Amino acid sequence: MTRGTFRQKLDYVLLILSVGFILSIIGGVRAQTELLNVSYDPTRELYREINQAFIAQWRAKTGQTITIRQSHGGSGSQARSVIDGLNADVVTLALAGDIDAVAERSGKVAKDWQKQLPDNASPYTSTIVFLVRKGNPKQIRDWSDLVKQGVQVITPNPKTSGGARWNYLAAWAYADKAYQGDEAKIRDYIARLLANVPVLDTGARGATTTFAQRGLGDVLLSWENEAFLALKEFGSGQFEIVVPSLSILAEPPVAVVDRNVQAKGTTEVARAYLEFLYTPQAQAIIAANFYRPRRPEAADPAVLKQFPALPLVTIDAHFGGWAKAQATHFADGGTFDQLYKPGR
Amino acid sequence: MAMHEASPLPKDQRQDSPLVRRLLIAVVLAFLALFLLAPLLVIVVEALARGADAFWLALQDADVLASIRLTLLVAAIVLPINAVIGIAAAWAVAKYRFFGKSLLLTLIDLPFSVSPVIAGLIYVLLFGAQGMFGGWLQGHQISIVFALPAIVLATLFVTFPFVARELIPHMQALGNVDEEAALTLGATGWQTFVRVTLPNIKWSLLYGLLLCNARAMGEFGAVAVVSGKIRGLTTTMPLAVEILYNEYMSVAAFSVAAVLATLALVTLVVKSVLEWRYADDLAANHRPDRTRA
Numbered sequence: 001m002t003r004g005t006f007r008q009k010l011d012y013v014l015l016i017l018s019v020g021f022i023l024s025i026i027g028g029v030r031a032q033t034e035l036l037n038v039s040y041d042p043t044r045e046l047y048r049e050i051n052q053a054f055i056a057q058w059r060a061k062t063g064q065t066i067t068i069r070q071s072h073g074g075s076g077s078q079a080r081s082v083i084d085g086l087n088a089d090v091v092t093l094a095l096a097g098d099i100d101a102v103a104e105r106s107g108k109v110a111k112d113w114q115k116q117l118p119d120n121a122s123p124y125t126s127t128i129v130f131l132v133r134k135g136n137p138k139q140i141r142d143w144s145d146l147v148k149q150g151v152q153v154i155t156p157n158p159k160t161s162g163g164a165r166w167n168y169l170a171a172w173a174y175a176d177k178a179y180q181g182d183e184a185k186i187r188d189y190i191a192r193l194l195a196n197v198p199v200l201d202t203g204a205r206g207a208t209t210t211f212a213q214r215g216l217g218d219v220l221l222s223w224e225n226e227a228f229l230a231l232k233e234f235g236s237g238q239f240e241i242v243v244p245s246l247s248i249l250a251e252p253p254v255a256v257v258d259r260n261v262q263a264k265g266t267t268e269v270a271r272a273y274l275e276f277l278y279t280p281q282a283q284a285i286i287a288a289n290f291y292r293p294r295r296p297e298a299a300d301p302a303v304l305k306q307f308p309a310l311p312l313v314t315i316d317a318h319f320g321g322w323a324k325a326q327a328t329h330f331a332d333g334g335t336f337d338q339l340y341k342p343g344r
Numbered sequence: 345m346a347m348h349e350a351s352p353l354p355k356d357q358r359q360d361s362p363l364v365r366r367l368l369i370a371v372v373l374a375f376l377a378l379f380l381l382a383p384l385l386v387i388v389v390e391a392l393a394r395g396a397d398a399f400w401l402a403l404q405d406a407d408v409l410a411s412i413r414l415t416l417l418v419a420a421i422v423l424p425i426n427a428v429i430g431i432a433a434a435w436a437v438a439k440y441r442f443f444g445k446s447l448l449l450t451l452i453d454l455p456f457s458v459s460p461v462i463a464g465l466i467y468v469l470l471f472g473a474q475g476m477f478g479g480w481l482q483g484h485q486i487s488i489v490f491a492l493p494a495i496v497l498a499t500l501f502v503t504f505p506f507v508a509r510e511l512i513p514h515m516q517a518l519g520n521v522d523e524e525a526a527l528t529l530g531a532t533g534w535q536t537f538v539r540v541t542l543p544n545i546k547w548s549l550l551y552g553l554l555l556c557n558a559r560a561m562g563e564f565g566a567v568a569v570v571s572g573k574i575r576g577l578t579t580t581m582p583l584a585v586e587i588l589y590n591e592y593m594s595v596a597a598f599s600v601a602a603v604l605a606t607l608a609l610v611t612l613v614v615k616s617v618l619e620w621r622y623a624d625d626l627a628a629n630h631r632p633d634r635t636r637a
Contacts, residue, residue: 036574038572041590044590044591045591069574069575069576069577070574070575071572071573071574071575072573072587073573081490081572083473083474084468084472084473084474084475084478084489084490085471085472085473085474085478085482085487085489085490086489086490086572086574087487087490105474106473106474205590205591206590209589209590233592234592263485
């Protein structure tokens with residue numbers, strides 16, 4: 001009877017397919033030491049190179065072949081995922097506040113993580129610059145130009161993106177200087193700046209594609225490294241970098257997720273991985289990927305020359321550290337919530 | 345599958361005027377070409393923008409292969425589960441009267457009305473490290489969120505209604521007559537199900553499964569929330585497309601998108617081939633409908 005045989009065939013096909021796929025998956029994984037690096041948005045290209053170099057170095061040193069997995073997203077949402085159980089061995093996020101959040105809310109990272117590695121546990125720094133379209137048609141030269149009528153500013157959402165928080169604080173630092181600390185005028189400036197933002201992407205890379213690939217907006221507030229990468233990817237004929245009169249020293253920090261590496265038995269290799277970031281080899285890769293290296297002597301001088309010198313404020317001196325800045329500006333009901341009126 | 349119901353009138357007398365008919369066909373074809381075919385073609389064109397070699401090379405990337413494997417695995421797990429539960433739900437709704445039946449119907453529809461993002465978030469809240477069962481799961485070294493189980497759960501949630509929704513009207517239309525006859529003639533419950541019910545519903549079941557499969561492979565929102573986006577481990581094909589696109593690798597992104605679209609088309613082709621292969625069976629299957637009506 002055809003009905004019966006049809007059903008049987010269907011059953012067999014489904015059975016064979018399921019078993020086959022499950023076996024292939026099981027066969028595909030396991031048996032190797034694996035590190036998971038949970039990182040923020042623009043570091044995709046950087047860590048692709050770093051990982052290759054570290055895997056080779058670790059193999060030469062120990063004979064062990066390891067796999068390094070990457071996860072990228074907005075810094076804040078990545079921290080949230082680690083808090084919710086994403087099994088990261090190391091976190092390499094956009095700002096200290098996000099790793100603080102992991103330490104506080106999950107206890108998986110040691111409270112004194114920022115003292116466990118040199119330079120505030122930040123092996124590279126960056127700053128915030130403007131990316132504009134070729135020829136700078138809206139004549140955007142400095143922060144004051146961002147609040148002009150008819151200028152569309154692209155920046156991601158500070159709630160989820162680390163880069164966006166640096167953008168926001170850099171703008172705040174500029175206004176602080178321009179209005180000599182007059183709080184009402186600073187708030188007015190920030191509110192007008194936010195009113196010029198048509199869309200808030202969740203991460204820095206999303207904002208870059210919105211600006212560069214979808215062609216939205218007149219100016220992108222961007223990590224310096226992300227702006228250089230956009231020039232490289234799209235050819236320098238399309239965009240220009242504008243260096244403002246003042247910006248902020250962004251220190252993207254790294255930390256071992258102690259609780260996870262203890263459970264996985266990867267403490268040693270995870271530490272070595274982060275320490276590797278400070279070696280001359282890694283510092284050269286860092287510079288080549290447009291991050292400012294902590295050890296400039298290791299990098300190619302020609303690469304270093306493209307980083308403009310500009311006055312940079314620091315989070316500690318200007319905003320009293322991340323814990324305070326986070327509470328004042330980005331927590332529920334902070335200045336961002338007070339000043340951002342979506343949809344106008 | 346109400347579309348198989350036959351009209352009592354001969355074929356030529358049922359038709360509208362030729363002009364209306366041609367106009368309607370033209371409108372539908374133009375619409376389909378504009379909103380379905382054109383975007384699909386764009387995907388293929390973009391994927392092949394730097395030649396066929398670049399296309400194949402993009403697909404040989406280890407992370408891309410892993411994403412294809414994961415997507416197929418998730419579909420392979422979700423489909424049988426949805427088939428079994430979907431039949432059970434449809435059976436319960438169509439063949440029995442019980443208290444809370446309309447509630448059950450509403451619940452079956454729930455995944456259609458709930459945003460996929462919420463579907464994903466539910467599982468993070470339940471099984472995440474800070475969630476209701478998070479502590480216990482971590483203590484026992486069981487990972488659900490940011491691993492395969494949560495991806496399967498989220499996909500199950502989103503695709504559950506397809507099979508049940510397809511079967512319920514059909515089974516309601518069929519009624520209990522065939523099953524009662526089989527039982528009267530001495531068949532056991534299982535025999536009745538396998539030899540009478542299943543053959544009756546198999547085409548709507550298959551159709552439901554195909555829809556379910558397409559959605560399972562294409563689901564983005566719910567999976568994005570629970571995946572943790574670990575490359576080569578928990579990124580399904582739709583997530584891989586987004587990642588590649590955001591890394592300025594548009595050829596690779598569109599290559600994966602093309603494969604995803606092709607997989608969806610393959611399911612449709614499979615359906616057509618099955619319909620053609622079992623055309624006799626299909627006709628035989630529907631003759632009783634006609635006499636009953």
